[in-house]
Amino acid sequence: MRPMLATPADPDAGLPADGDRWAYEVKWDGWRVLADVNDGAVRLWSRSEREITAAFPELEAIGRAHPDVLLDGEIVIMARGVPSFTALADRIHLTDRRRASALAARNPATLIAFDALRMYGVDLTERPWQERREALERLPASGEHWQLSPVYDDVDVLLEATREQGLEGVVAKRRTSAYRPGVRSSDWRKLAHRRVQSVLIGGWRPEINDRNQFGALLIGVWSAPGVLRFAGRMGSGLTGAGAQADLRRLLTPLQLDSSPFAETVPRADAKGATWVRPQVVVDVRHLGRTENGRLRQPVFRGVRSDLEPEDVRYE
Structure with missing residues (x-):
């Protein structure tokens, strides 16, 4: 149930x-x-x-x-x-x-x-x-x-x-x-009182000075079944060793050859990205949404393994 x-x-x-x-x-x-x-x-x-x-x-x-x-x-x-x-x-x-x-x-x-x-x-x-x-x-x-x-x-x-x-x-x-x-x-x-959104990880970029570390996640939310809308790039909150280890364990088996997002991800966000199947759900805190669905200043809170990918929708 x-x-x-x-x-x-x-x-x-x-x-x-x-x-x-x-x-x-x-x-x-x-x-x-x-x-x-x-x-x-x-x-x-x-x-x-x-x-x-x-x-x-x-x-x-x-x-x-x-x-x-x-x-x-x-x-x-x-x-x-x-x-x-x-x-x-x-x-x-x-x-x-x-x-x-x-x-x-x-x-x-x-x-x-x-x-x-x-x-x-x-x-x-x-x-x-x-x-x-x-x-x-x-x-x-x-x-x-x-x-x-x-x-x-x-x-x-x-x-x-x-x-x-x-x-x-x-x-x-x-x-x-x-x-x-x-x-x-x-x-x-x-x-x-605080804006929290569950999102899917569709890609990631390495840290500039350490390519073995996650520097930013490319995140999305379903706008319709099978249509993943790009919700922005998130780098804040990823510095903890536990978060880095969890993300690497979860994302490494999910790599794709191309972007899973329905629209073209802006070049500034997509540069150097490794794409992954949108299977990992994480929670982010943010300051609102732009008209095109991007989250303002998203901050990583943690992995939501209690949610299925299809549960993700805009709050």
Whole structure:
């Protein structure tokens, strides 16, 4: 099962301000998962339906707390009091449980649960959000490495608080809405304080003084199925050794003889490029988009192995 997704709100219109019809939650900067708890064990599934249980051994305690529940939530790792997507980077590709356990001991992850899709064998997806939330709250309010996402009824207060605290944003959920697996629904709406876009890597250029290092990535977003639109050249944020190693491991097998972009990439961007199949998804922070779809000052945040290439679209 794929999780239900929120529709980006119009920044000018904002989120609906009606606490009787809508509930408001923090938009967490983490890794979206479904946690399937059954018979004393928990299995964690990413948004792309890939099992990632081995990467988060500290969350096994959830399985011991509840006999049968399917939770929707976000895995976060805290840094200086706020969730850090960057801090998750060391876990994203882990399958070695010993390595994962060592990282968990130093920097543990938390599952922030915000929906219950099954409980004690009963499918709750067709129940309204309000009823699912009440069922979720009947579980213990907190536990070892997991907690419930708080709910608020005043969107303006929450927007201001999340902005002041450096959190990512706010999600509004219609209280009467059913859960639609895999659907991006207007019954859930999100408003981010910081602009983040998932993109595909279509090519890369080496560092000027070290051709073994990535100096810039050529990135794109699907404008239609099979049509990759060039979204710009990104060099900021690539200096970490971990990021360089991950990108080289992922991109080396994907090399192409020609550009995968639908339009001609400007010569200034394409000079010296190595082209690759657009299979690797990364998140970037940016300052907006130009009229031709280029991202302004994109900064690399990390690889999104929880997303499939076809999931990439303009936010």
